[in-house]
Every structure is written in structure tokens, then in C-alpha cells.
Amino acid sequence: MTRMLLSVERDAIATAARRVMARCDELARMSSSTEGIERVYLSPEHARVNRLAAEWMREAGMSTRQDAAGNQIGRLEGAFGPEAPALMMGSHLDTVPDAGRFDGIVGVLMALEVVRMLRVPTADGSFRSPFPFALEVIAFSDEEGTRFGKALLGSSAVAGTWDAEWWNLTDEEGNTLREAFREFGLDPGRVGEAARRPEELVGYLEAHIEQGPQLDERGESLAVVSSIASARRFQLIVEGEARHAGGTPYDRRRDALLGASEAALAVERICSAEHHMVGTVGQLEAYPGAVNIVPGEAHLSLDLRGEFDGTRDAVWQLLTTEIDAIMGRRGLRWKAREIHAAPAVFCAPLLQDVVRAGILSTLPEGVDDPATIFSRAGHDGMAIGAITDVGMLFLRNPDGISHHPDESVSSGDVARGIQALAEAVLQLNADR
Structure with missing residues (x-):
């Protein structure tokens, strides 16, 4: 050279x-x-x-x-x-x-x-x-x-x-x-x-x-x-029930924001345990967004990145299984829309x-x-x-x-x- x-x-x-x-x-x-x-x-x-x-x-x-x-x-x-x-x-x-x-x-x-x-x-x-x-x-x-x-x-x-x-x-x-x-x-x-x-x-x-x-x-x-x-990005929607914050006991609440928050923590836990995987929740919004209403819906983003496509996709499957369990425990529903994918x-x-x-x-x-x-x-x-x-x-x-x-x-x-x-x-x- x-x-x-x-x-x-x-x-x-x-x-x-x-x-x-x-x-x-x-x-x-x-x-x-x-x-x-x-x-x-x-x-x-x-x-x-x-x-x-x-x-x-x-x-x-x-x-x-x-x-x-x-x-x-x-x-x-x-x-x-x-x-x-x-x-x-x-x-x-x-x-x-x-x-x-x-x-x-x-x-x-x-x-x-x-x-x-x-x-x-x-x-x-x-x-x-x-x-x-x-x-x-x-x-x-x-x-x-x-x-x-x-x-x-x-x-x-x-x-x-x-x-x-x-x-x-x-x-x-x-x-x-x-x-x-x-x-x-x-x-x-x-x-x-x-x-x-x-x-x-x-x-x-x-x-x-x-x-x-x-x-x-x-x-x-x-x-x-x-x-x-490689990267995949999703918009997740968590559906619960909006109710009065003062009048609704905890055992009757279907708090979408808490379910979304637990899902975000699961992203950190699962991705940090996987070699060369990064998962980020960069957006989290609650609806209707009033201080005295239990959130009935929450929207969150997920940015998932990995060195290899197969590992990235396997981690997404782990996350969907974990989020299913979280929402099941809390009486919530959720859905995901993929907005970006790149190998x-x-x-x-x-x-x-x-x-x-x-x-x-x-x-x-x-x-x-x-x-x-x-x-x-x-x-x-x-x-x-x-x-x-x-x-x-x-x-x-x-x-x-x-x-x-x-x-x-x-x-x-x-x-x-x-x-x-x-x-x-x-x-x-x-x-x-």
C-alpha cells in the first residue's frame, strides 16, 4: 500500500x-x-x-x-x-x-x-x-x-x-x-x-x-x-377503559398507560439481555390525557435494531409474547402496526x-x-x-x-x- x-x-x-x-x-x-x-x-x-x-x-x-x-x-x-x-x-x-x-x-x-x-x-x-x-x-x-x-x-x-x-x-x-x-x-x-x-x-x-x-x-x-x-419500527396502541380517577378502585381499573409503561420496561429488559440488540420506546402518549381520568388508551413507539435480521425478528416475537402476558394480567388489549423495516x-x-x-x-x-x-x-x-x-x-x-x-x-x-x-x-x- x-x-x-x-x-x-x-x-x-x-x-x-x-x-x-x-x-x-x-x-x-x-x-x-x-x-x-x-x-x-x-x-x-x-x-x-x-x-x-x-x-x-x-x-x-x-x-x-x-x-x-x-x-x-x-x-x-x-x-x-x-x-x-x-x-x-x-x-x-x-x-x-x-x-x-x-x-x-x-x-x-x-x-x-x-x-x-x-x-x-x-x-x-x-x-x-x-x-x-x-x-x-x-x-x-x-x-x-x-x-x-x-x-x-x-x-x-x-x-x-x-x-x-x-x-x-x-x-x-x-x-x-x-x-x-x-x-x-x-x-x-x-x-x-x-x-x-x-x-x-x-x-x-x-x-x-x-x-x-x-x-x-x-x-x-x-x-x-x-x-x-437491521431495523424495525412499530406504533403500538394499548386499549383500556377511561374512568373517573377518584371514583374507580384499583381492582376496577383498566389503565392503558400503566400497561404501556410495563411494556416499555419489558423492551428494556428483553433487549438488554440480547447481544447486539437495542430497543427504544421514544414516544408515549395517554388519552384522553386529563389529570383526573384513568387513561383509556395509550400509544407508544418501538424502535428495534440488531446486527442480524434473524435475531431482531426473534426478539420481536419474545416481546409480543411478553406484551400479551402484560395486557392479559391487566385486562387490556393491544395491537401493533409496523411502520418501517430495513434489513x-x-x-x-x-x-x-x-x-x-x-x-x-x-x-x-x-x-x-x-x-x-x-x-x-x-x-x-x-x-x-x-x-x-x-x-x-x-x-x-x-x-x-x-x-x-x-x-x-x-x-x-x-x-x-x-x-x-x-x-x-x-x-x-x-x-x-
Whole structure:
């Protein structure tokens, strides 16, 4: 494996990392909220960050376009011209409410710096990829699903898996996805033009902060991602009987909120006993919601994630059996509606190998293999895996907090990540 970047470009890499950090700050100011970062799909803020990302892509020598789903793409042609396939790198620029400034964003900006590092000048003063494949940077438009409740809309369009039923999704103001497309200047009838064919791509590489504490606890900067967790999400409804709080004895109560609360505790107990399983109840609402009425109905969400689809599904069966027992004891009824399902996506062995080689280039000779971690959080690679091989690099996130203003990454770790990602591209070219 070449050590070109390690030996020649150390100062340039440090400069690139500082530029990434400054640009994360700049993008953080593009928010619909005055009290935190919030940037959702097909909003004015989305348009603003796309324009700025396009400016940075052109500055790196890339041609740019916004695709039919609102994803921003930059491309640096390779030695064989526009018909050559591309190595796609990037992440997303949308956020959750009250977000941190690095989730997704740092991956787009690091990919831009890798292009800047690897590009070669041409006789006419422009730049090209030094490889037989093009280099593309993509800023996905809607990974989080904050506005319409459906994640991975941008990357699903690129993967060609757009579902026509999504057009009827609505935001909090009642605007449909179809209406938002038109208001943004996109044509719903042309969303299929965003789809890429497998033969157009060499693979997809993404750098992302770890949304957990493992690297921080290990005292390491970077990790190879082995897979992205499988996920299922449900809306559960518990039905009891609403009655007067003062006049109803305990033995006559059919309290839906208590049944839902016991179910939430069962989720924690059962999932924590299973290796690599995570279950979260993030929403819990009681109806009719009056202080002096025993709740007659309760709604709760369940987010279930696992490394393997089979284990995830087996845990769901354990949970349904346990919830049946809870509701039976309390004289309650319950039902579940599945609202999301995604299989586990395993990173391609070759791309894991080149990411590992890239990380090793940042470490002293003789150091053991870097950490390999499975991602419990979802990423655009889950959708892109339908059309090409996927590889991911994790960066240390002190304390592991994410989707929160305290989310963090150091400039030093970003520098090591840029070097590792660039070396991974060089290694991929050598190994193909």
C-alpha cells in the first residue's frame, strides 16, 4: 500500500481538517431555528446548503448538479471520460431538530477534501481523477426523515427504490411530499431520473462520526464499520377503559398507560439481555390525557435494531409474547402496526479491507488492527447497498452523544480520517 499521503501530505491534511471544521460551523448557521440547528428536506435551508456545497465542489474542480430528488452531486471525471463508473463518497446535510453540527455533514466535507488531495491537474488547468474511475461526492438530501417521517428519501431515490406511496406523506403543516417537491422546484414525475444503475458505480464510501461511545472508550480515533443494523419500527396502541380517577378502585381499573409503561420496561429488559440488540420506546402518549381520568388508551413507539435480521425478528416475537402476558394480567388489549423495516446491510469485504488499510496508514508501524464496529445507527448506505458495494469509516465522537448540540469530533481525528479515506481510495484502485 502506498504511503504517499502519510509521507508527503501531512501539512495539507491538517489544513484540510481545519477547513472541514470551519465549514461545519458555516453550515450550522443555516438553520430554520434560531435556538439550534434544524435543516429539513425541501426547505429553504436545504436549498441554501446545496448551493454552498455546489460552490465548494466546483472549487475542488468538480462539475456539479442537483439531481431529481434534491441530492447535490459533484463529479471529477477519470482517465476514461464520462462513460467511466464512479466511486461515490459522501453523506447527508439534513438534520434532526436541535442537532449537532457533525452528523452527516462531516462525511460530505471530508469526501470533498479527499477529492482535493487526490485530483491531478490537466493541460487546460482543470483537474481530473487519477484513476480509471471518476470520483463523486454526494450530499444526500434527506437521511434523517425529520420532515415527512420517512428516512433515507434522498438515497432511496438514488438507489431506484422510491415508493409512489410516499407522495402522500405530510409534514406538520399538512403539506404533502408531492407539494413540497413542486415548491422546491422539483418535478415529482421525474424523481426516477435520480436513480443510478449498478454499472455506473464502483462502490460507495462514507465517513461518519460514531453515534456511540466505543471508540472513545477504546481511546482510538477511527474504526472500520462491519455492517449497519437491521431495523424495525412499530406504533403500538394499548386499549383500556377511561374512568373517573377518584371514583374507580384499583381492582376496577383498566389503565392503558400503566400497561404501556410495563411494556416499555419489558423492551428494556428483553433487549438488554440480547447481544447486539437495542430497543427504544421514544414516544408515549395517554388519552384522553386529563389529570383526573384513568387513561383509556395509550400509544407508544418501538424502535428495534440488531446486527442480524434473524435475531431482531426473534426478539420481536419474545416481546409480543411478553406484551400479551402484560395486557392479559391487566385486562387490556393491544395491537401493533409496523411502520418501517430495513434489513441489515453488511459492508463489502473489499471495502472493509481498504478502509482498514487506510486507518493503518495513520498508525505507527506494528500497531494491531484498528477497531471494527457494527453501526447501530442507520445511514444512507442502507439504501445505496441495493445498487453497489458499501464501505464506512467511523470517527471518534467523545462521550458518544449524537443528535444533540454536544455532538463532537476533534480536528485531529478529522485529519486522520481524511488521510485514512484517501489512502482507502488509493488502495481500492490498487486492488480492483
